Amino acid sequence: MADNQLPTTTDPKQDRTQLRPGEVFWRDHQQWLQERGYMLRPRYRPGWVASWKDKDPMYWNYEDSKWLKADHVIDATRISDGELVVLKRVSHAEHPYEKEISLFFSQEPIASHPHNHCVPIYDVLDLPEDDDYFILVMPLLREYDNPRIKSIGEAVEFFRQLFEGLQFMHHCCVAHRDCMNLNIMMDPKPLFPQMFHPRDDRRTLDFKGTAKYYTRTARPTKYFFIDFGLSRKYHPGDMPPVEPVIFGGDKTVPEFTEPYDPVNPFPTDIYYVGNLIREDFLQKTTGLEFMGPLVADMVQDDPSERPNIDEVIRRFEQIRRSLSWWTLRSRIVENDEARGDRVARAVHHFIRTLVHVVRFRNPVPTP
Template identity: 80%
Template sequence: MSSTQASDSKRSKEDRTTLRPEEIFWRDHQPWLEQKGYMLRPRYRPGWVASWAGKDAKYWDYEDSKVLKAGHVIDATRISDGQMVMLKRISHDEHPYEKEISLYFSAEPFASHPRNHCVPIYDVLDIPEDEEHFILVLPFLREYDDPRIKSIGEAVEFFRQVFEGLQFMHECCVAHRDCMNLNIMMDPKPMFPRMYHPRSDRKTLDFSGNATYYSRTARPTKYFFIDFGLSRKYDPRDMPPVEIPIHGGDKTVPEFFDSSEPVNPFPTDIYYIGNLIREDFLQKTTGVEFMTPLVEDMVQDDPSARPTIDEVIQRFEQIRKSLNWWKLRSRLVENDEARGDRVARTVHHFFRTLAHVVYFRNPIPTPRC
């Protein structure tokens, strides 16, 4: 590609005054979605014109310049109560079990079960004149590690909830089969009580400033498994199952290397979670080295040598009980921190921790169910 072509391509990507192809579906269905009780942002309403058009201004300073992160998912506001939700467009053919498994965990007696960490489904919308797709209405969630997990206790609580959620799924004979880091998210409402713009950290549609938030220790949050497109539910009489490998987002699964032999998907779930902790914590931060022996067992090449989720939780509980309050209050240090940032964060952490102690906040911030 020539330099001129590259420059034209860059300008095209930065041009937010017209909708991208993946955005047009939502614009065209906005009136129907509004009838169903869900309002899209101004950008996705018929007749939208960029608010910065014709002005000597930077487009990124305007709310309606924010495009979708993925074309099949869009944020919306539930008209009945003003709550932010997510709409996910799904193909019946590509993900034939996603609706079934999602609704299974969203119905009682599972919906209110305290160990259920599967994202709940608020609504299922059948798209007019489109028998191939449907839309799931989900809570508005946020990446599990944004803002950063700042203390050892906060990391321990994340591990606990993830292990607990996977155990609950496995007890229900459901294998997630893609439980990598992007498919574990958190409820932002406790930490962001006034919420934020869905595609930035600015305040909502007024874009008047940055959204404020609290730490996990001050406002404990709950973590959720999402995206059941590759998941399977099995008959208890057929356990343990064997399945042809399905490659999820984590491409490092040892049993999938150069092999298409059917395998038990439950040990693969163990690998996914172990590798998440290895890559996102043990390799990137200092402070949770006590997880190393357990994680090394979870990511063994031989699936049959990995612990079950019940064994993982039993070992994790012993680890958790061995951690004193000072360790749990300690800062989770990112390995790539610049020296100046490390000093500033350490000082800030000291005063933040002092406030937590004064207010008797638990160093392992478990949310109320």
């Protein structure tokens, strides 16, 4: 069933007691998904009636008032063990390589390789009524910077995993082609042992409280690349490839300006990752200036002038070895912090760091 065939139930801006058009697909497939081992939230079960209807105007306090962020992605619970998962509906016609590449990184021996940072695929469900669509089942992840990375050592570990994961993909002859910040996520289970509500990550699973979490230094976590809809896998004999430009999410990529000449997509991946660090860290915070020269080379306008991922890692390791214990323990300062907040956060960070030191926690928290 294609998206444009989904029936419209109501104006989504007016009434949360009714499903939006994109949600109807999931309700209509709820029983089928349950039979395959995945339970959707009450909102998407047949016969659902809004729990707040006719009794409480503050609908935002009820978990079944939450719409989907994207019509093609929904959270679910794996019935066999209660794990929270994500179901992603994909069109093979639109993304002909996504299943192949996703499964490539999810099958042994590649799946368990310590340098593999590609999101694992638990299951693939083929829709019975439409040969074009299938559903990928993945773990529930969280935005890589939510909660924010607090210390320089935590940021250094994030960069290390980011480079390591990209190197692993490139050594497998896979170019991600859209590795912007929204497609880098983290495993939330170490930081959130009680997890959080999939549609409001500030709240607990029962929607009755605030989700509590640990720092990355206390509970090291792993970061993942997601979304291989634009990715390509090449034969080793075809390296380096030259292909038409594919436009990903980061519109600042120099290759995305006219003329759109065919390019090698691997240097574009280098730009994506370098620009992530530039925009999300160097331009917004103080304390990570040591990454500046490497990032500047990664985001050069001329793709041929950018270092390849092996060179990036070689230079990054030199940087990492040069950082002192105290530097790695230091706080990352947000540039837009108010003066009062800066003092309070500095005191809080100092106390938290003392706890980490007393408990012999590594300033670079490797999982």
